[in-house]
Amino acid sequence: xxxxxxxxxxxxxxxxxxxxxxxxxxxxxxxxxxxxxxxxxxxxxxxxxxxxxxxxxxxxxxxxxxxxxxxxxxxxxxxxxxxxxxxxxxxxxxxxxxxxxxxxxxxxxxxxxxxxxxxxxxxxxxxxxxxxxxxxxxxxxxxxxxxxxxxxxxxxxxxxxxxxxxxxxxxxxxxxxxxxxxxxxxxxxxxxxxxxxxxxxxxxxxxxxxxxxxxxxxxxxxxxxxxxxxxxxxxxxxxxxxxxxxxxxxxxxxxxxxxxxxxxxxxxxxxxxxxxxxxxxxxxxxxxxxxxxxxxxxxxxxxxxxxxxxxxxxx
Numbered sequence: 001x002x003x004x005x006x007x008x009x010x011x012x013x014x015x016x017x018x019x020x021x022x023x024x025x026x027x028x029x030x031x032x033x034x035x036x037x038x039x040x041x042x043x044x045x046x047x048x049x050x051x052x053x054x055x056x057x058x059x060x061x062x063x064x065x066x067x068x069x070x071x072x073x074x075x076x077x078x079x080x081x082x083x084x085x086x087x088x089x090x091x092x093x094x095x096x097x098x099x100x101x102x103x104x105x106x107x108x109x110x111x112x113x114x115x116x117x118x119x120x121x122x123x124x125x126x127x128x129x130x131x132x133x134x135x136x137x138x139x140x141x142x143x144x145x146x147x148x149x150x151x152x153x154x155x156x157x158x159x160x161x162x163x164x165x166x167x168x169x170x171x172x173x174x175x176x177x178x179x180x181x182x183x184x185x186x187x188x189x190x191x192x193x194x195x196x197x198x199x200x201x202x203x204x205x206x207x208x209x210x211x212x213x214x215x216x217x218x219x220x221x222x223x224x225x226x227x228x229x230x231x232x233x234x235x236x237x238x239x240x241x242x243x244x245x246x247x248x249x250x251x252x253x254x255x256x257x258x259x260x261x262x263x264x265x266x267x268x269x270x271x272x273x274x275x276x277x278x279x280x281x282x283x284x285x286x287x288x289x290x291x292x293x294x295x296x297x298x299x300x301x302x303x304x305x306x307x308x309x310x311x312x313x314x315x
Contacts, residue, residue, distance in 0.1 A: 244293075
């Protein structure tokens with residue numbers, strides 16, 4: 001089995017390739033051309049930690065892909081990264097392990113960011129030139145790059161609870177696009193028509209009453225049951241609510257909290273992202289629609305990005 005260190009592929013995969021991979025993975029899901037198990041989530045609440053196991057095989061692909069991703073949030077105080085992980089690629093014909101990608105959480109964040117870009121392609125207004133990104137961690141950094149790759153942005157506004165982290169990200173992104181720090185979250189939400197949340201929040205950040213007609217909101221920070229980024233009333237208000245996989249979002253996405261609050265049912269979900277990628281459902285159809293994408297991460301994304309890494313590196 002070949003072990004591939006992170007340094008071999010970090011920043012080696014163009015965002016255009018990653019976004020195309022995400023689209024390919026979700027299209028396979030939408031067309032019934034992917035085999036994937038239910039995700040496994042191991043929560044260690046006393047340690048403020050979680051372990052996620054996902055995987056998939058895309059029809060015709062060389063490899064079955066299994067991914068382990070961890071979040072140990074007390075690691076920051078230990079001077080260690082809070083996230084880690086690895087991808088195991090098995091030969092799809094024999095089941096023999098062939099490749100281990102030591103991704104340390106990078107590919108999980110990278111493929112998540114690519115999925116954000118995909119939601120903007122299908123659901124955001126095409127005339128928008130400004131966007132708001134909530135969050136400033138490792139996922140937010142890659143998400144910002146994906147947003148810039150997908151949209152012709154003239155300005156990106158950042159908001160984070162810890163302003164210093166937002167300032168650090170703004171300095172980094174300022175070389176690529178005009179970047180500003182929002183002094184207040186409510187006014188920033190009201191002023192922007194594309195909003196992306198990439199946090200580990202356990203309280204709603206984007207309230208329904210703040211969101212103007214014609215706005216698109218993507219949430220990617222709710223990968224476990226206690227996390228929530230969007231006001232349940234926002235999901236109820238959405239003209240089109242899209243989930244990456246309904247089965248998952250009703251267990252630990254914003255949808256999970258909205259159902260628990262009695263704001264919506266699973267019938268409020270307009271489509272899964274795979275249905276948009278497969279052309280079975282339309283994306284945005286009206287400039288005044290409020291659209292919301294609730295993303296929790298699906299195994300087809302891991303399979304698709306792993307395939308992209310293998311192809312780019314010539315493995």
